[in-house]
Amino acid sequence: MSDLDRYLNAATRDNTRRSYRAAIEHFEVSWGGFLPATSDSVARYLVAHAGVLAVNTLKLRLSALAQWHTSQGFPDPTKAPVVRKVLKGIRAVHPAREKQAEPLQLQQLEQVVAFLEQEAQQANESQDTARLLRATRDRALILLGFWRGFRSDELCRLQVEHVQVTPGAGISLYVPRSKSDRDNLGKTYHTPALLRLCPVQAYGDWLSTAALVRGPVFRGIDRWGNVGEKGLHPNSVIPLLRQALERAGIAAEHYTSHSLRRGFATWAHRNGWDMKSLMSYVGWNDMKSAMRYVEATPFLGMTLANQPLI
Structure with missing residues (x-):
């Protein structure tokens, strides 16, 4: 690993790196998506998992896709208006109260x-x-x-x-x-x-x-x-x-x-x-x-x- 790669690797936390890898694998393998992705395919991916995955999980998946495209020198499809609008619609149709831990009194x-x-x-x-x-x-x-x-x-x-x-x-x-x-x-x-x-x-x-x-x-x-x-x-x-x-x-x-x-x-x-x-x-x-x-x-x-x- 070069010094450049080592410092780039250190800039991302281990948990984030693992989550991003899992998200990319889910998009490609589990759902059958293709990378580099189009904004249309990303929007369809969100629709396919609306109501199944939490909105925060979908946002994490978008972050992983954005990071992959940026790091590989491709345009980021997650920034497209259609993707943002679909995510907003999912949030409106599938509102979910965030689960919180019981406070230890x-x-x-x-x-x-x-x-x-x-x-x-x-x-x-x-x-x-x-x-x-x-x-x-x-x-x-x-x-x-x-x-x-x-x-x-x-x-x-x-x-x-x-x-x-x-x-x-x-x-x-x-x-x-x-x-x-x-x-x-x-x-x-x-x-x-x-x-x-x-x-x-x-x-x-x-x-x-x-x-x-x-x-x-x-x-x-x-x-x-x-x-x-x-x-x-x-x-x-x-x-x-x-x-x-x-x-x-x-x-x-x-x-x-x-x-x-x-x-x-x-x-x-x-x-x-x-x-x-x-x-x-x-x-x-x-x-x-x-x-x-x-x-x-x-x-x-x-x-x-x-x-x-x-």
Whole structure:
């Protein structure tokens, strides 16, 4: 691979690259389309899948087709008026309410953390290393994910070297890149120590229990209690969270990794955080993105300064 190809490849995220490949394969193989495509064939492709695929999925397919044509030096057929008009018509005829993860409310957070603390204590007494490690890791991941409003990819990218802890005061976490960081500039997040449900204490307990000094913060643990060298994959966060909730007696079917982010946003909104402060803390760039995560509740009109975390 040439240096040019390497940098071009690095400019597109792995998940996007896989999605685009799957979209092109669906157009060519599954549907029988021909590349380079015409605007008419793209419009017919949309019509064939209207009401079957979600509008957002169709938009992703169009983005993949646009990227393929542009990269190959062909005119982009997805920009044709007929394609845009067909997509608009599909959106009007097949409106769909976007599915959202159930927010993890503070009551459920307290319940699962209390259970994990009890589980860790019992595992320690019975010298069950694997169970102790999982309970300690899951507690740290859930509390950090909630109080920082992190996505699963941000949690999985955390490195021990990029986290600084001031016991009893707070924690700073540097994330080199994330979904919202399109330019890969990296960002440092800060979270204070709390009187209860403290992410700082949970993080310290996990590092101490797992004896981690460098590398990924959150890792897999095998049945014998061996901690893996690689970080968790973002896709593993949902089953990890659901398993922890189910062990704590919480029906977990409607919870995903976004439940932590939505849970914090809902908690902050109900406790009077103004939207500007909430957007700044979580890292949203526009109001529309923020409002998707906030449960509809009466707004109390208080500012961040009136409602501290500690």
